Amino acid sequence: xxxxxxxxxxxxxxxxxxxxxxxxxxxxxxxxxxxxxxxxxxxxxxxxxxxxxxxxxxxxxxxxxxxxxxxxxxxxxxxxxxxxxxxxxxxxxx
Numbered sequence: 843x844x845x846x847x848x849x850x851x852x853x854x855x856x857x858x859x860x861x862x863x864x865x866x867x868x869x870x871x872x873x874x875x876x877x878x879x880x881x882x883x884x885x886x887x888x889x890x891x892x893x894x895x896x897x898x899x900x901x902x903x904x905x906x907x908x909x910x911x912x913x914x915x916x917x918x919x920x921x922x923x924x925x926x927x928x929x930x931x932x933x934x935x936x
Contacts, residue, residue, distance in 0.1 A: 843905055845873055847891045861890045879906045900931055 848858045855873075859866045862883060871877035879887070884906045893899050908916055919930055926933055 851891045862887055878909050881906060901929060904931055
């Protein structure tokens with residue numbers, strides 16, 4: 843999702859890295875699954891990508907946080923969301 847958002851914003855990975863204050867090789871490692879997106883910077887990343895809709899921001903933050911959970915839980919959460927047709931945040935706010 844991150845790299846789709848970067849492309850949609852009309853940015854190259856290099857220019858995005860510069861704008862968020864990280865090195866392009868780190869983004870490459872995130873793309874390859876060798877490194878996790880740093881949650882402390884995720885709000886800035888959303889700003890640079892032009893994500894202004896509150897629900898879209900929440901989804902972006904949630905997906906970033908999800909990458910920090912064990913793969914088994916990731917699959918479980920994604921499966922629950924698909925089956926319910928709602929995000930985990932929506933399911934939890936009932």
